[in-house]
Amino acid sequence: MCGVVGYTGINQAAPWLLDGLQTLEYRGYDSAGIQVVSPSGNLHGVKCAGRVATLRERAASANPVGTCGIGHTRWATHGAPTDRNAHPHLDGTGRIAVVHNGIIENFQELRRELMAAGHTFASDTDTEVIPHLIQEALDGPAKGDLALAVRNAADRLEGSWALGVICADFPGTLVCTRNGSPLVVATTEDGAYAASDVMPLASVTSHVLQLNDYDVATLRADGSIEIRDRNWRPVESPSSFDIDWDASAAKMGGYSDFMAKEIGEQPEAIERLLAGRLGEHGIELDELSLSREELAAIDKIVIIACGTSYHVGLVAKTAIERWAKVPVDVEYASEFNYNEDYLVTDHTMCLVITQSGETADTLSAARRMRGMGCNVFAITNVLGSTAAREADGALYIQAGPEIAVASTKAYTAQMVASYLLALRLALANGKMTLAEVQKHFHEFEQLPDLMREVLSRRWQDKQAAARFRDKTSSLFLGRNVSATTAYEGALKLKEISYLHAEAYPSGEMKHGPISLIESGFPVVAVVPADHVHDKTVSNIQECLARGAVVVAVATDGDEKVAKMCQEVLWIPQCPDQLLVPAISVIHLQMLARYVARDRGYDVDKPRNLAKSVTVE
Numbered sequence: 001m002c003g004v005v006g007y008t009g010i011n012q013a014a015p016w017l018l019d020g021l022q023t024l025e026y027r028g029y030d031s032a033g034i035q036v037v038s039p040s041g042n043l044h045g046v047k048c049a050g051r052v053a054t055l056r057e058r059a060a061s062a063n064p065v066g067t068c069g070i071g072h073t074r075w076a077t078h079g080a081p082t083d084r085n086a087h088p089h090l091d092g093t094g095r096i097a098v099v100h101n102g103i104i105e106n107f108q109e110l111r112r113e114l115m116a117a118g119h120t121f122a123s124d125t126d127t128e129v130i131p132h133l134i135q136e137a138l139d140g141p142a143k144g145d146l147a148l149a150v151r152n153a154a155d156r157l158e159g160s161w162a163l164g165v166i167c168a169d170f171p172g173t174l175v176c177t178r179n180g181s182p183l184v185v186a187t188t189e190d191g192a193y194a195a196s197d198v199m200p201l202a203s204v205t206s207h208v209l210q211l212n213d214y215d216v217a218t219l220r221a222d223g224s225i226e227i228r229d230r231n232w233r234p235v236e237s238p239s240s241f242d243i244d245w246d247a248s249a250a251k252m253g254g255y256s257d258f259m260a261k262e263i264g265e266q267p268e269a270i271e272r273l274l275a276g277r278l279g280e281h282g283i284e285l286d287e288l289s290l291s292r293e294e295l296a297a298i299d300k301i302v303i304i305a306c307g308t309s310y311h312v313g314l315v316a317k318t319a320i321e322r323w324a325k326v327p328v329d330v331e332y333a334s335e336f337n338y339n340e341d342y343l344v345t346d347h348t349m350c351l352v353i354t355q356s357g358e359t360a361d362t363l364s365a366a367r368r369m370r371g372m373g374c375n376v377f378a379i380t381n382v383l384g385s386t387a388a389r390e391a392d393g394a395l396y397i398q399a400g401p402e403i404a405v406a407s408t409k410a411y412t413a414q415m416v417a418s419y420l421l422a423l424r425l426a427l428a429n430g431k432m433t434l435a436e437v438q439k440h441f442h443e444f445e446q447l448p449d450l451m452r453e454v455l456s457r458r459w460q461d462k463q464a465a466a467r468f469r470d471k472t473s474s475l476f477l478g479r480n481v482s483a484t485t486a487y488e489g490a491l492k493l494k495e496i497s498y499l500h501a502e503a504y505p506s507g508e509m510k511h512g513p514i515s516l517i518e519s520g521f522p523v524v525a526v527v528p529a530d531h532v533h534d535k536t537v538s539n540i541q542e543c544l545a546r547g548a549v550v551v552a553v554a555t556d557g558d559e560k561v562a563k564m565c566q567e568v569l570w571i572p573q574c575p576d577q578l579l580v581p582a583i584s585v586i587h588l589q590m591l592a593r594y595v596a597r598d599r600g601y602d603v604d605k606p607r608n609l610a611k612s613v614t615v616e
């Protein structure tokens with residue numbers, strides 16, 4: 001939520017700041033701005049409501065000149081998405097400019113205090129107090145030291161922040177700090193860079209440094225970066241990592257949108273994830289950092305996640321309980337955080353599932369679980385993310401950058417990662433033999449080709465999408481793991497097409513949602529060939545009897561469903577029922593995308609949303 005970039009060096013700052021913001025736009029896209037400082041100390045900024053494309057047009061005519069600068073793309077929290085609320089925000093003297101990702105919880109008290117001291121404000125944001133606090137510090141106790149002034153100002157803040165700060169009195173100096181919101185920095189021959197995540201940095205470096213909470217980094221035009229910790233001690237060896245994908249992975253390639261690209265990348269993502277995972281002694285998951293004995297002792301697992309990752313958790317629960325026979329709870333992080341009565345055993349393991357590794361609710365819940373004495377293990381896509389750094393072990397799904405706000409390839413890759421964990425546990429606690437583990441693993445290896453087959457049938461989704469034209473509501477149904485596919489399909493549809501989609505386990509439909517159904521009402525039924533097939537078929541009959549138009553996801557050769565339903569999205573036969581959720585969902589991802597495109601929406605940047613939800 002909100003993207004922050006910064007640069008100081010030998011080049012003009014504006015071009016890279018704008019490119020960087022474009023790359024970070026998935027973090028928020030309701031307004032954007034940049035501010036640069038020239039070597040002679042002139043600040044020049046451009047900002048506006050709307051997308052980075054609009055900012056580019058404004059910047060082209062304003063031509064801000066300066067080799068040091070900051071930029072921001074916003075997801076509004078305090079104040080509407082307007083020109084005046086767009087970042088950067090300035091202090092009262094117009095010398096200090098700040099970009100901020102996060103929420104300042106005590107901004108009202110600070111604002112009142114600053115106003116009483118004569119400061120005036122130009123926006124409705126929580127952020128604007130920050131440049132004013134820096135100004136107070138620079139005019140007082142931190143005179144002549146921008147980094148110290150930023151530290152002093154940050155000491156007054158409550159909440160979360162990643163900040164980029166420039167000042168007309170210190171041309172060529174960029175100061176950054178963070179608490180709770182992500183921020184990485186990098187040094188290159190052309191200068192030093194900062195960004196909310198590695199995405200914009202991949203075009204200039206493959207090596208990034210991580211800041212810890214409360215670290216203050218001073219970036220200089222010669223590319224040097226000085227980091228001080230909360231106690232103002234120099235950080236000699238900051239943690240760092242290499243970006244493990246090529247900058248081209250964050251580009252659209254030949255696709256018309258990132259969502260189409262990411263849906264299409266699922267087979268390769270699964271291949272990467274599985275490569276080298278089956279060893280002589282079973283599933284190789286060294287990242288777990290748990291011995292076989294420790295794994296065998298686990299008597300309860302709590303999965304914590306949000307949104308699409310929560311749906312992964314529901315499927316993971318089935319796999320872990322079926323294969324490892326360990327009971328699993330799946331909790332929405334935002335709910336778990338306020339459940340004061342949650343009970344753990346002496347051997348409860350916490351598994352957080354988070355694509356970004358930065359979801360604020362998930363991070364808080366993981367910290368709470370650790371506080372309750374549990375080992376925390378993360379399944380995530382983003383190397384060096386906060387969830388991974390704070391966990392006892394992290395399994396990277398290696399799906400490559402996921403840029404479309406609607407999560408697709410991370411869903412299936414996280415699901416398969418959780419299956420690997422389930423097999424590892426099952427072998428460790430003796431619920432499965434090595435031969436059984438190997439058999440399952442070889443079945444997983446068939447997934448990429450099964451996915452390719454579903455992808456080749458996208459014309460079926462395109463055709464079915466027409467059934468949603470002019471509709472305002474829909475119902476998604478399925479049983480057992482297919483209920484989860486229904487939840488995920490409905491989430492995808494409402495997220496990007498703004499069409500109401502209710503998802504229910506099929507058997508629950510008669511307890512209420514059936515009253516929604518009338519002539520022409522679209523129902524999506526996930527009804528693969530499994531032990532509950534005939535039960536779901538009966539539910540489809542109930543929908544049809546009331547005039548519904550049914551789009552079914554069914555297994556090749558299912559004549560019964562073919563005869564009943566108006567549209568069928570066909571999936572190939574699978575060697576294991578637990579592979580079905582990973583392929584049937586692909587139809588629903590593509591269906592949602594076609595419906596949204598039919599309606600003329602930007603599928604990558606749906607309204608009101610942001611890719612990485614870094615506020616609670």
Ligand code: M6R
Nearest residue numbers: 307308309354355356359406407
């Ligand atoms: O990065 P995370 O997996 O923690 O994100 C969790 C949700 O915010 C995310 O899955 C969201 O629901 C997606 N936009 C759904 O497509």
